[in-house]
Amino acid sequence: MKHKGDLLLFLAAFIGGSGFISSKYLLDWGYTPYQVIFGRFLVAALCLGIFYWKAWKSITKSEWKVGSILGLLLAATFLLLTLGLQYTTPSVNAFLCNTQAVVVPFICWFAFRQKPAVSVILAAVVTVIGVAMLSVTDGLRLDLGAVLSFAASIAFSLQMALMGRMIAACDSVHIALVENAVVAVLSFFISLIMGGEVPPLSLGAVGNFLNAGILCTGVYFVLQSVGQRYTSASKTALIITTESIFAAVISAVLYGERLTLRGYVGCILIFGAVLLAEAPLGRKKSG
Template sequence: MKLKNSLLLLLTATIWGVAFVAQSVGMEHVGPFTFVCARSVIGGLALLPVIAVLRQTGTNPKQTREEGRKARRALLLGGVCCGAVLCFASVFQQVGILYTTVGKAGFLTACYILIVPLIGLLFGRRCGAKVWCGVGLALVGLYLLCIKDGFSISLGDGLVLICALLFSLHILVIDHFSPKVDCVKMSCIQFFVCAGFAAVGMLVFEQPSWEQLLAAWAPVLYAGLLSSGVGYTLQIVGQKGMNPAVASLIMSLESVISVLAGWLILGQTLSVRELFGCVLMFAAIVLAQLPERIGGARRAAASD
């Protein structure tokens, strides 16, 4: 189960890493609130037929009226919380990218790998020493991968740091609700809630038009169907039952994958420094996975 969840989160990171190109291109035609609103509507609509098919083919466990009421309440509350946090995190990221470099934005966004276990401590979620070593190793790898011309804090950097904090909260909210609800339904609700919040900002701060959306149809469609509809749904399913700190480490590979995608698809070169950063990131993921397996082997050996 843990291996399956890890692979789902790795696929999520791959989709998000490649989607960075779509986000950058889309922002050339529409504002951040419009982009987030459009992609979220597409993501939500894409999941409706999936939910319908699962309802026809799945088997619903028997529940009392009280159990059903609690399940629906948890599903609605989880979807609203996830959608609200996702909206603000996405908007802060989109706006922050306008005022900082792509490298800094990638590094600062992925700082959720440090923020998640720190916040988790407040709620009694402890991590082993190897997970913390993995976090530190990943941060060094991200720095080598993303930061090239010194490090300073600007307005855009501050906005992306807020985005990293919000994405950390999003991961922890999913960790709380995913064991209790239907993950696909919660993902669908979160997209429509996210779209609703983004629509308010779109109407207040931007002047969207159909011409702008048509000009950005390809990146919006990719971000909506794959990055939102598939990616965030896989995140919810993959995080179910996983340590959120380990999950955040796996998903932070989106920074590595975005660089590799630029190398493979766009022909961008990778320096020795960047390659070493990629190696450190992958090593951090492997290290974070070791505690349970080694601990489990020792317990098994002791019982023999």
């Protein structure tokens, strides 16, 4: 199926968009960002481990190595994302953390000599404009939070670029298992170091941890791992950026937020950028 990878990545972006709502509720109920990260990845690791319990024995040393590297980058992404949000506004944080559509093509270009097509470069620029219109409400300012937020985007971009390079020789499910396990262990120690009282575990909190862990983390990264086998890292970054659109729509339905006209224009630009990435600009004709 020609667009199998794209469809799986769009599904991942849709599922990931709902994770922002679960995390928002958990933070509102008094959980620290580190507890939220640990809780969602613990649930994801346990559920994937149980569902794919036979797969653990067949994970190769190479897959453990690749999955651990990707897991470290993923842990760095969530840690930098959380720290950045503490020192800047949510709008600046959201904008800078969704610039991987621009970063990934250039990482692949300079690190792996994979020169992106003109259409991909143009799509990346349009994506950033769209994300800015969707997310930014205050003026951007260069502060510690902004630097950390952009660093989170670079970490996630490296994760995507390396996955695109390494996933072909690995089993996608094995990589997702190792990734989630590594982040769960790391976030456990980070939450212990940072401390903080754990609020009572209510029924609502359990439901949101299950949603964030099972769907928005476990299923999400399985879909990303499988989907990226069928498309490029640059296009993966563009498609995953649509997560901000789905988050805005789901937030409007479940959390009562409303998009402005500028926000709707941003959504259209992001979807248009994904279509632009398919254009044959700057691509060599195949023999």
